[in-house]
Amino acid sequence: YDFGRLAFEYAYRYQVPGFILTDGYIGQLREKYRMPESIRPRPQADSRRLRSSIYVRESVLTAHNWKLFRRFERMRRDASLQQLAIHEYETEAKGVPADILILSYGIFSRVGFGVVERARREGLSVGQASLKLLSPFPEEQLRMLARRHKALYVLEGSCGQLHEKVREAVGQVPLVGLTAYPGGDLPCEAEVVENLRRFCEQLSPEYLGWKTEALALEDKVRRLQGRIAPNRGAAYEQIPLDEATYPYEIQGNRKARHPRSNPIMTDVPFSYCAGCGETTAVASIGKVLARLPQFDKVLYSPVGCSIFLYDYFKEEFVRNVQVPHGRSSAAASASKRVEPDKLHISVQGDGDALDIGFSELIHTMERGENITIVLFNNGTYGMTGGQVSSSTPLGEYSATTQQGRDPKRHGSPLDLAQFIAQPGVGYFRRALLGSQEEIQAFENALANALYHQMAGHGVSIVEVFTACPGRQKPSQAFVEAMAQKGVKAKGKVSASLQYSARVLPPGADALNVQRGTDVDDPYGELEKIHREGETAGRERGIPVEERYTRGLEILSRRYGLQRATEHPPASLPDLRVYLGGLGGQGVQSLAEALVKALSAVYANFTNSPWYEPEVTKALTTSSLTFTNREQVNPILQPGEVDLVVAMKKRIVEERLQMIRPEGLLVYDCEEGKLPEEEAAYRLVQVAASSTARKTIGDLRCANAVLFGVLAQLLEGVDLEVAREIVRQSFPAPQINLQALEAGIALMESTTPVG
Ligand code: SF4
Known part of the structure; x- marks a missing residue:
């Protein structure tokens, strides 16, 4: 827990990822934890853009890497x-x-x-x-x-x-x-x-x-x-440590300007290939977003040609978050949950959404996240050289299917429409970008998708079929078919519009597959939602300090018994307990109950559970140490355990080397009594299982019977506290309370041997 907090704190301070390494023992270990009384709120991100890589222009990548290195050096010196x-x-x-x-x-x-x-x-x-x-x-x-x-x-x-x-x-x-x-x-x-x-x-x-x-x-x-100064080249201190690299990437590299009439867009020229459908689509996204000034807007750009979105929108109007390949819908989902009043739009290609990020996409649909996804489906990996993607049509050329996509060798295309029946999908439309009508239909679909997002109907998706004339090559058959219609389809650009329709999955109705309804005036509906939000007072989130205090209250209510005593008696020596039985016998519940019962007596405890992988009939054990010291080894040492509790004979047969000379063995003698004469330890044999079965009527209560036995046996356990633990922590408390009382009575009539 402490490391989690620290990792976030330093990751924010130095803008580097934090990693927490642990092991299975620490992962399973339970012990008393004292929550800090308060925490410092983390600093807010200072940029509206989140861009993390792809600084490839001359000297910028070097300067960026040196900046990261210098930050790390600063961390090294952090006192x-x-x-x-x-x-x-x-x-x-x-x-x-x-x-x-x-x-x-x-x-x-x-x-x-x-x-x-x-x-x-x-x-x-x-x-x-x-x-x-x-x-x-x-x-x-x-x-x-x-x-x-x-x-x-x-x-x-x-x-x-x-x-x-x-x-x-x-x-x-x-x-x-x-x-x-x-x-x-x-x-x-x-x-x-x-x-x-x-x-x-x-x-x-x-x-x-x-x-x-x-x-x-x-x-x-x-x-x-x-004294030997290293040579690190001219780019070493080019970027000040606290500055973003992005402006350096832009500066001097994009001299040409492209004034746009859209006030929310920059004058950075589009870098798409001639004839690329994304040029039209991005301009359309800009038009739709410009009509929604009342909303904060966040675009997510994963890897692929769609990543360049970060250049085309002014950050004061549209935030942009660069996302690792395929992770866009997951990132947008997370942000939407903490910033529900903003428009979150994930703009992805088919390689990103249908291949690399398909798992993220399908689970975004499954969870019904209220985000919008614009999927540019051109049936290829354009940015990296035109390789085959999940949606490359059968028979089509790509850099990796030069003879055309062959279903036997390359599989068959994936059709997203097959998945939209998920209840989490609130809206789905498909669009082409050829004629003015088609472009308008896309813009209308996008506005409707944003309406469905803000209305909370689940994920809204607009799949746009575009062409990638930079990479794709129309097949000869396609060129000839177009020629017969009088369309010259040889040149890449002229073929592109017709070609985009080829990416559509087969079937006459493919373009009309839909989910969710269109509203007549999506902009008007969005304005209504915005005004309602303003009037009701939007959920702004709980301040971090308050969230922490609330969390503390819940934890202390839930684990009140563990936190009850701040000044336990320091006189008792350490107590080491080893519990063992089979899965399903409630060994771990018994361990938890003991921890709660003895927390009022000892300042600290450690509970290290262990189990074989099978849920039932496999060995399960718990190693408990109760101490008033701060530091102990939670791993019990052979021959040094004070108390072994065996719920099965197998524990006696296989683990008895754990007990110290004159230690105590509490044994549930369901499988027959142990010989008492030759024991090198003290022995209590109790019929816990048979009491649970015959007296209480439920074998599953054997652990509560044993809890009664141990509560009676162990110094410092208050029987009233034990009863309260059963009431609060055991399922079916009434029957388990009877079992506890039966265990207390059993121990009253039993004398340890040895
Ligand atoms: S490679 Fe393809 S998708 Fe990328 S910009 Fe060029 S045409 Fe567009």
Whole structure:
């Protein structure tokens, strides 16, 4: 949770992506979490354009990449990040640094807490530094740690990659030991301590002498290296760090101007090929949007020739968001949910929408997102060279189907109309862009689509069949057919209008496939919706601070029992509990109930669940640690568990090595009693399952019976709290309350053996 917050904070601050790396153990682990009392609202984006790549003009890409690099360098020097990078634990005793410093991350850091404690108990001088930041990697801090401690020791959940990185940072001279597990099992504390003991034997006075000399030499070389200025070319500082690259891309590269009568469009000339249908379509989109000044408008440009939209609209009138290939409808859906009063229009090609982003498109339709999609379908990947796309007609030429599209080799075209029966599709129209009437029909369809978006009818789609004369080549048969009609179709441009109709899926009625109704005056209807919104007070979203406070309230209501005691008694020693049974027996519910019951007694707990993949009849266990300390290893160590609860005999047979000498085994003796004489531990055998089945009438309550047994057994559990937990957290509370009482009574009449 903390990392999530921090990743967003730094991603916004430095305009870079943040990645959170974790592992399966941490992912499953549950523990007490103290929410910060408040959070700072994130800064708002300062540009109405969101453009992230494709800076390919001369020197601009270089300058852009240097800008990103310089931002990263600035991150490297950020004192707040450096502070976060390493968490130190027991790194010195009475002001003297530990001899060996363990470096670890993820669940291995938690194991490391146990290793440090055990090693210190056994007389080894060991501390730990948990790495919280892998990029920027805290090289400088590691170099300092390598000087402060005699040696480093990497404890990692990978095959040595961290060891290599540490080695790279600290140089070849300081010794760096290693315990590496590649993911899967975790090392036992005792095993690591044994390895540390052998490692310590290498830290001779001779080694320490070499180390001092070598580090002094390294300092000298580093000072020398610092004087050698790198050559980074002229573009290095061309773009100030906080500026967008976009204006540099435009400046000087688009000298020619193309004054337009449309006030919301720029004078950047269209870069489409002669005869390209997108020229007409983009001008039409501009005309429709210019008639809707009352709305904020956002266009989404994914990869493909439609991406150039970002150049053609003035940002004060139309925002533009550049989107990775295929992700346009997903991005627009997300924005629409937080900005429902704006018009969100995703403009995509067929390669983008029907190939690369088809999954996004189909699920946008499934969810019925209130956005509008304008799909330019020209049956090819125009921008990248005219390759076959999902909608290339059978028999048609493309760069990758030079003999025509063959259904056996290249598949058959995908027809979007086959999918529009989804209830989430509120409006669907198809358009051609040849005659004035067709262009008008497209504009009318777009205005209607926007009306359906704002009326909340689900996704509205206008599929425009255009030509790509820049890439497509009419087949000979097509040219001849046109010639017979008296149309000269040899030249690309002259053929393009007729050619666009070829992309239409077969069937006389293909152009008339529709969904949703047209309104007579979509602009008037949109104005009404706008006015209604103004009058009702549009939903502006809840301020972030208020949202956070509300969230805290909900969480504390929901988990009130866990947060009930702020000052638990500190006298109780740690309690380690291992629960096991089969899937379906309620092992994890029992673990959760115990956590709640003991949260009033201990300041902290960890609950590490584990299960085989099958839902039922497979082994499932839960490792619980209750403690009043801040840092513990949540992974239970063999032979050190205070209490094992076995809901199946298999747990006794396979996992009994977990229990410590004189620990307690609570066993549901449904499968027969265990011999009591030779037990090396204390034993409580209770007929939990048979009580649940015979007395309560439902075998599924066996975990509640056991909860009653444990509530009676464990020091500090308040029976009233246990009853409240069953009322609040168990399904069918009445019957489970009976089971709990039966368990309490069972324990009252049972005496532990041994
Ligand atoms: S490649 Fe095709 S789609 Fe792209 S601009 Fe040229 S004609 Fe239009």
